[in-house]
Amino acid sequence: EDQVTQSPEALRLQEGESSSLNCSYTVSGLRGLFWYRQDPGKGPEFLFTLYSAGEEKEKERLKATLTKKESFLHITAPKPEDSATYLCAVQARGSNYKLTFGKGTLLTVNP
């Protein structure tokens, strides 16, 4: 059974204070690992897909990295508008493209 564990459950940062969110996973053959951002009362918004260990992707203050067992979402010099819940999900080979989600990390960035 595919499993995704995200840590910490909640993270509070000061504006400009860089940090990382963790996503640990077990999957029977990784097709892709996905990061989403979810604002309160909204649907998840796609951020990144990572396919293989060693891969990195960046978007503004966010950088996602992947190893064989975990992924990190690094947030550099965050701003209050980066406050959201960040969701990690895995897609296994032969899964008919289904996603297994973690429970998310609630990030709060204080001005």
Add this chain to the structure above:
Amino acid sequence: NAGVTQTPKFQVLKTGQSMTLQCAQDMNHNSMYWYRQDPGMGLRLIYYSASEGTTDKGEVPNGYNVSRLNKREFSLRLESAAPSQTSVYFCASSEAGGQGSDTQYFGPGTRLTVL
């Protein structure tokens, strides 16, 4: 493009009532999905449709039925609502097919309360 749209945005039901949640996508995607999101539980797959004309159970299908009406539309029906079905429901769609992975795009959600 509107992407994935869902109706209604909010709904309150009494126990035993029935209702249908509607979802439509305008991205010509092959696959569509229904999830529920509960506090502390994350997103859980209810049903999915890998392609037009097919539907399959996900992780938590009990108490729900689905219909893939055509390529654009995928509805979720609660025949006899229970308080345990109080949740936020999200529809998603993806292109699917091919050798690579496949990104799902989500709608804005329907917030359902069952009294």
